[in-house]
Amino acid sequence: MLIRYGYRITLESAAPLPLIAQLTARPERRLDLRAPEAFRTDPAVPHATHIDMFGNLRTRLTAPGGCFTLESDAVIADSGLPDPVFPAAEESPVEALPDAVLPYLAASRYCETDLLGELAWDLFGQVAPGWARVQAICDFAHAHLAFSYGDADQFRTAHSAYAERKGVCRDFAHLAITLCRCLNIPARYAFGHLGDIGVPKSPDPMDFAAWMHVWLSGRWWTFDPRNNAPRIGRITIGHGRDAADAALISSFGTHELREFTVWTDEVAD
Known part of the structure; x- marks a missing residue:
């Protein structure tokens, strides 16, 4: 297409x-x-x-x-084709991770792992490691935050999004990324074009979109906490530790x- x-x-x-x-x-x-x-x-x-x-x-x-x-x-x-789904994808022990993905375990400007670590382990520590755990994190972020373009705030971090329970797509991504990192799962921020292809037209005005990439079974996989469903036609513009790296x-x-x-x-x- x-x-x-x-x-x-x-x-x-x-x-x-x-x-x-x-x-x-x-x-x-x-x-x-x-x-x-x-x-x-x-x-x-x-x-x-x-x-x-x-x-x-x-x-x-x-x-x-x-x-x-x-x-x-x-x-x-x-x-x-929609974003690939591979439920058998597994987490890797930290000691086995490639050097290049290690920065995506650490705290960053919008992803305060030190403030959300206890919450992450309380909510997801008992969930089966791998794809199921990452999907559970996406389910939580999707349900916990209310989406509204009017609530965009350049100063909102993952922790404040969790506390305020609202945000835009980048806040959904930051929250899920942070919870993944707290559980020693490398995750990075991604953004780009994402049209309403294969889904009903959104009443919200078209904009750029943000999602995340998660390292499982030796590669990056796309997860989208805001939409929380595989989508067609992502055109990635940038990725980094969080939105500060991909303005x-x-x-x-x-x-x-x-x-x-x-x-x-x-x-x-």
């Missing part, structure tokens, strides 16, 4: 504004593109791309002041958001 995806984001600043944008599909999906992503800015400014320490593609540029629009549009091929746009100065439009739709071949 083919998916058309893109965005149009307009910022307004009173002075030149350095930006780092992380808005393009990760390198492993580049071969699936039917044509290069059509990235542009208005007004046009020079920009340069680089790959960060997590393998995400990032773009550096400076908005000149006033209204500034970033826009991209692309078509990508996708298998059309859509990092700005170095003050600005106001004037437009934020995102699209992810199945299109005819």
